[in-house]
Amino acid sequence: MSNTSIRRGTNLPRMGDFNESVVLDAIRRHPKGLSRVELAHATGLSAQTVSNICRRLLDQGLTQESGKQSSGGGGKPRTLLRVVAGARYAVGVHLDPAVITYVLLDLLGTTVARRSEPTPLGTDIHAVTAEMVSAVRALIDDSGVEPERVLGLGIAAPGPLDAGHGMVVDPPELPGWGSVPLRASLAAGTGLPTLLDKDVIAAAVAERWMGAATETRNFLFFYLGTGSGMGLVVDDTVLRGASGNAGEVGGLGAACSTRALVDEAIQMGALGHEFTPTGPQDARRSLDELARLARAGVQPAAGVVERWAIRIGRGVCAAATLLDSDTIVFGGPLWPQMSEPFLSVIEPMVAASPYVKAVHPTRVTSTRIGEHVAAVGAACLVLDQTLSAQPGSLLLH
Template identity: 50%
Template sequence: MSPALTGPPRPGGDSRKRVRPAPRACHDEAVNAPSAVTTPATTRRGSNLPRVGDYNQVVVLEAIRRNVEGLSRVEVAALTGLSPQTVSNICRRLLETGLVEEAGKRGVGPGKPRTLLRLAPRGRFAVGVHLDPALMTFVVLDLVGRPVARSVRPLRPGLGPEQVLGEVAQEVAALVAASGVDPDRIVGLGVAAPGPVDATTGTLMRPPNLPGWDRVAVRDVLADATGLSVLLDKDVVAAVVAELWAGAVGGPGSAVFFYIGTGVGAGLVLHGEVHRGTSGNAGEMGHLITGPDGPPCSCGQRGCIGEVCSPRTVVETARRRGIAGLDAPDRTGPGSPAREDADHRDVVGDALGRLCAVAAQGDPDALELLEDMAVRFAKAAADVVNLLDIDQVVFGGPLWEHLAPVFLRVVPELVRSSAVATPIHPITVRGTSVGADVAAVGAACLVLDQAFSPRSATLLVTH
C-alpha cells in the first residue's frame, strides 16, 4: 500500500485539497474563504471591505439561486441591500464566468423591461460518490443540483482500498466522459463514506462497515488520481445536505434526518446549518436504546436501534418467524455475470422491501415486525427531538420508500406525544422525496455548497 494511502491525518490541514489550480476567480475566492463549519469561535475580527466584496458576490449568487424564475438586477439590489452599482459589477463578473445567464425580460410598470438573471445550470458541475459498503453510487450534478448522469458499481469485498479508489477514479472519468460535460466546468468531487471520517484531513478512519480501510487518505488519493478538488464527508452528513438542497429540511428551525440504509444514522441541521461535530462524525445514533429487548448488541446492551432496527436484523427475525415471500426468485445461473451483479446488490435491502410488500398485503406477523421497528424509531426520534429541540423529523434513504406507509402511520403521533416542546411549536414528521442516491447526491451538493454558498464566517477572519 502506498504511503499516500496510509499516511496519518494531518492536523489543521485544509479540508479540501486543491490539486489543479482552476482559472476561475469566483471559485477560488469561495474556496479560500474559511467555512462556517470549521471556523473556530475564537476572537473575531472586524470586517474589511475587500472581504465584504468577496462575500457580497456569493450573497448575490445565493439570491439568484433561490429565485429560480430569475431576478432583475434591481430585485437583487433590493433583496441583498447592496447598491445598484455594486450589484451591476458583481453580475457582470458572474455572467463573464458563466455562473449566471440571462433569462429573458420582465416588464414592471411603465419603464423598460428588466433583464432577468438566473443560475446557469450548465455553468458548473460537481461529481458525487457514495462509498456504500454494498454498492458505490456515482452522480454528476449541475449547478442547480440536478443529476445529469448516474452510475453504480459494486464495492467488491476482495479488493483493498487502493484498488477500490482506483476503480472510483476510473468510474468518475468514465461517467464525466459519458455525461458530455466539459471537464473544465467540474468544480470538484465529493465523497460520502461511512464514519468515522476525519473530515479535516479527508481521511477515512476505521469504519466498522468497511473492514480493512484503516486511516485511508481518501481525499488525497482521489485528488491525485482524478486531478479534481476532493472533499470527504460522512455519509449521513452528505445525505442531509442533499435533503437541504431538495428543500426537505431547513428553514430557521432545526431538523433531524434519519437515514435508513445498510446502516442507520442521523443527519442534523441545526438553525439552518448542517451540524458536523468536532471532526465531521456527528450523527452516530446506533446505540440509542429503544426498549429492554432485542438481540444483544456489540456494546453489551439490548435494544440498541442500530442493532434491533438494522435491515439485517429485521429480515433475520422475519425469516426466523417463518414469514414467507422474502427471498427473490433466482433467475440467474451460478457464475453468470447477472448473478455476480445480483450478489453485489443490496440483498438485505431487497428482502426488507419484500417484507414491506408482504405486510402491505395484510400479513399480520410482517406488519407487527414493521410496526415494532417504527415504534423504536419513534422512541429514538423523540430522544433526539428532546435533546436538541427539533421541529422537523424527516426519514429517508434507500429503504424509505418501502417503510413509509407503516412509519408515517405510527411515528408522528408517538414523537409528538413524547416531545416536551409540543405545546410550543409544531413538530413535523415526514418522508423525503430524495431517493436511493441521496448520499451521492449530497456529496456533490457539498462541493457546490462549499464553493458557492454564502457563509457568515467569510466575513470573519480568525486566527
C-alpha cells in the first residue's frame, strides 16, 4: 500500500476532529477497504486512537465493515473498513459565461446527478441567482437524495473574486456581475452551507480529491474554458493567494481564452467572418470548428492552434519549474476539443525542458473527470473542507 498521498495524524489529545478526518480520508482513498492496523501504519496514529475513531465513524454511518483480510502467519483475519458512499453528498455549481453546470456528488466523488443550462445573457443578476437556487433544489429533489444528507454547496466561478465576502467581482464575459454576493445569495436561497472559489482552483481540488493527481502532492492544473488559469498545489496545499485569486497566467505568457483564439483565427483567415462570435456560446461553437480544422491538419487553423499551444507550454514549463511540480494536468470545458493538438506540442516541450526534468520526471496528463471538472471541483470543495484534514482558509456560512 502506497502512503505517499495519505495525510499524517497527531496523537495530541485535542486533535480528535483532525485525526478523524485523517482516518476517513485514508479509508476513502482505498475503495476496497483498509484494516485498523493498516490505518495506524498509514496515518501515524496509535492503534487505540485509530480504534476509537473507527468506532465513531461506524456509529455515524460514514464507514462500514467490508469483509476480512488475512493478516499473514496464520493470525486472526483483519476487518476491513470502507466509506459508505451514500452517507453524505455535496452539490457543486460552475458559473461559466457560456453554461451553468450543477452536479451532486457522493462521498467517493461519484456524480449521482447533473444538469446544465445556458448562462442567461441578461443583466438581471437577481433573476439569474434565483434560477440557480431553483436549479440546485431541483437537482437534489430529482436525485431522490435525502436533503439532510447534503453537506453543503460549492460554487466555482471565474475570477476575480472577493473570497472574504463571497463576491464575484466583474469577471470577463459576464456583464452585470460586478460585486455580486453570490455565496450569500445561494446560501440564503438553498439553506445550505456554501463555499465560493475560483473555477480553476476548484478544478485543482477535484483532481487532488479524485482525479489525475491523487498520487502526488505537487502539481499544477491548467484550466481551459471561456478563460484560462492555473490551479497550483504545493505540498498537498492548494495555493489561493492573499485574495483567493492565485492562478492568473497572463504574466507567464500562457493566457488563453476562447474569444482570443477565435479572433486570431478569423484574423489569420483560418475561420470565416461568419464565425465571429456575439457571445461566449457562439465563441465555443466557433472554437469547435477551429479545433476540427486543426486536428485535420488544415492550415492556417493548425498554425493558429500550434502557436497558442507553444505559449501555454512555455507558461506551464515556467510554473512547473518555479513550484517544482511533478505533474501537470490539463482540463476544462474546452479541453476535449483541444487536447490532441495541444498535447502534441506541449508534451515534447515539457520533456525537453532542462528545468522541469532536471531532478525528477514531470508527468503531463489530461483530467480524468471530464469537461465538468470545475462543477465537480465545486462539490469537492465542500467534501474536502468538511471531511479532509487538509488545512484551508475557506469559510462556511
